Amino acid sequence: MTHVSIQELTKVYPGADAPALDRLSLEIASGELTALLGPSGCGKTTTMKMIAGLLEPTSGDVRFDDRSILRDKPEHRGVVMVFQNYLLFPYMSVADNVGFGLKMRKTDSAEIKRRVGEMLDLVKLPDLGDRRPSALSGGQQQRIALARALIVQPEVLLLDEPLSNLDAHLRFEMRDLIRSLQQEMGITTIFVTHDQEEAVVLADRVALILDGQMKQYDRADVFYKRPVDEATARFFGGHNFIPGKSAGGIFDGPLGRLSLADGAVEGAGKLTFRPENVRVGQGDGNNLSAKVADVIYLGTQTRLKLRVGETEIDAVVNPNEVEGFKPGDTVPIHLPPQTLWVIS
Amino acid sequence: MSDRLKIILLLLPAMSVIVLLFFGGLLIGLMRSFNYMPVIGLTEPNLQAYVNVFTNEEFYWSFLLSFHISFTSTLISCVLAVGAALLLRRAFIGRAVINFLFQLNLTVPHLVGAIGILYLFSQSGVFARLAAEVDLIQRPADFPAMVFDPFAIGIILQYVWKEVPFIGVIVLANMQALGENYESVARSLGASKWQTFRHVLLPLIFPGILSASVIVFAFTFGAYEIPALLGANYPAALPVLAYRSYTDVDLAARPEAMALAIIIAILSAVMIFIYIRYSRKRVRS
Numbered sequence: 007m008t009h010v011s012i013q014e015l016t017k018v019y020p021g022a023d024a025p026a027l028d029r030l031s032l033e034i035a036s037g038e039l040t041a042l043l044g045p046s047g048c049g050k051t052t053t054m055k056m057i058a059g060l061l062e063p064t065s066g067d068v069r070f071d072d073r074s075i076l077r078d079k080p081e082h083r084g085v086v087m088v089f090q091n092y093l094l095f096p097y098m099s100v101a102d103n104v105g106f107g108l109k110m111r112k113t114d115s116a117e118i119k120r121r122v123g124e125m126l127d128l129v130k131l132p133d134l135g136d137r138r139p140s141a142l143s144g145g146q147q148q149r150i151a152l153a154r155a156l157i158v159q160p161e162v163l164l165l166d167e168p169l170s171n172l173d174a175h176l177r178f179e180m181r182d183l184i185r186s187l188q189q190e191m192g193i194t195t196i197f198v199t200h201d202q203e204e205a206v207v208l209a210d211r212v213a214l215i216l217d218g219q220m221k222q223y224d225r226a227d228v229f230y231k232r233p234v235d236e237a238t239a240r241f242f243g244g245h246n247f248i249p250g251k252s253a254g255g256i257f258d259g260p261l262g263r264l265s266l267a268d269g270a271v272e273g274a275g276k277l278t279f280r281p282e283n284v285r286v287g288q289g290d291g292n293n294l295s296a297k298v299a300d301v302i303y304l305g306t307q308t309r310l311k312l313r314v315g316e317t318e319i320d321a322v323v324n325p326n327e328v329e330g331f332k333p334g335d336t337v338p339i340h341l342p343p344q345t346l347w348v349i350s
Numbered sequence: 351m352s353d354r355l356k357i358i359l360l361l362l363p364a365m366s367v368i369v370l371l372f373f374g375g376l377l378i379g380l381m382r383s384f385n386y387m388p389v390i391g392l393t394e395p396n397l398q399a400y401v402n403v404f405t406n407e408e409f410y411w412s413f414l415l416s417f418h419i420s421f422t423s424t425l426i427s428c429v430l431a432v433g434a435a436l437l438l439r440r441a442f443i444g445r446a447v448i449n450f451l452f453q454l455n456l457t458v459p460h461l462v463g464a465i466g467i468l469y470l471f472s473q474s475g476v477f478a479r480l481a482a483e484v485d486l487i488q489r490p491a492d493f494p495a496m497v498f499d500p501f502a503i504g505i506i507l508q509y510v511w512k513e514v515p516f517i518g519v520i521v522l523a524n525m526q527a528l529g530e531n532y533e534s535v536a537r538s539l540g541a542s543k544w545q546t547f548r549h550v551l552l553p554l555i556f557p558g559i560l561s562a563s564v565i566v567f568a569f570t571f572g573a574y575e576i577p578a579l580l581g582a583n584y585p586a587a588l589p590v591l592a593y594r595s596y597t598d599v600d601l602a603a604r605p606e607a608m609a610l611a612i613i614i615a616i617l618s619a620v621m622i623f624i625y626i627r628y629s630r631k632r633v634r635s
Contacts, residue, residue: 055534058534058538059537060534060537079542080534080537080538081537081538081539081540081542085538086538086539087535087538089534091531093531093532093535095532095553095554096554097554098634106536106539106541106549107539107540107541110536110539110542110545110549111540154539158540164538
């Protein structure tokens, strides 16, 4: 079990104006599964490569259990990285791929054989040892890449977009496999992804990185309920941002006076709420009358574009609740106070 | 027109050149090597030319020399080319210039290279005179024999000079297409730099090295001009031996020249076959 501490980690590529990564600090508890989330080019893969020792940071530090590892060679760091496109060695059998790390450590061949067998059982592909990687499906290659990484019992496991190359039905299977292996073996794990769904589904905690800077580091649900700013909220699918002023638990703005949950920020700011938290019909507090501008049926849900005065509101609701709604209708809605949040 | 017919028609020009020139030449050579040459009245095929070749001691020395030239040139060229490619794939200031210089002699003919070797390395060449000038040796003639020498140093130097960029370009393209991620994976799995090279990069670029080195080996084994210019008189490389018989005043020596040519072709084919068979197994283990 290894506690990972990233301190003010910065990378400026030669000739670049802006740093690829700007003073990233993160504390990752031992055994935790953390996602680095951000759009492509935000510095997440740079971060991983610096932890793995494949790239030299410009400044800052990476510490495992309070010991700096930046001077250690990549092969001595106890960090293994699994790449997005798996990169199984094409000229080796699956079993030789899995046993590669042990062979490099000069483990004797009987022991390698035994542990490769164990790993293949663990990733539930016990019969594929003799195949070539090219004979495997994408999901199988992913499992073998994972087995190849875990066999060397790394202190820290790095995964690059672990679910994004998989079909929808394989994603949950893989998610469960990664989580169960990671917890069983107690390996501190960091993965990067550009897909917020992948981050939410897999991670204990998520670090959102935008433009080389960390915006927020929290449990996944907090990003939906309590985003730190508009960019963060938008990254997680937030649409409603209404300027105004917050004082004493009341938000005063173009929608009138709305009551807020406890602990909201005071002063000038923006009111934000999730589209899925807009309720149709009357409720306890924050009742409004809205005009329907558009109804978009999405199958399992319906998206409503609403207008309250001049202010547009996006809502996502259960299709059954809005059957018969047409553009131009006036409907009652309410915004439950505990779902409202103010960002400065 | 069916696809099949189209393919056949499109391949026809290239195939006819190959068939006429290559197989035609080979066939005529084969016939003559069997003493079958109706023009001068030889109409009874026999194996006399082969018997003559195999009972001549010089043939065996020539074979050893030719093998030594090809094997050593190919090996040294491959090692240097892989090393150069490893350096050239890194980003550094002036890489484009170095890359250009590295590939420059691809365009220089072998003969020009051979003359360069003569000028520089012979016992009356630039290096011999320089060494005598700075009193490393007493007279230029004391310079170690590197041209016309029994170990074929001059020939090998010339081939290495010419073939390193050839193999290097192929290997470099190969490495660049692969990227460095496979090596990153190996490093993070605990392989040292050397292990990463031996167990990951080398097997991955091996197909490129294999085809390039087969071309170089076959070429150097069968090439005439460089051993003719830079080689010792005895033993001579196999192609030189063949050419000598071919230009012999005695027309009866021609079948021997043809027999030698056929033997050269068969020997290179056999050696390349063995090389491909066994090297693939060894590298990918």
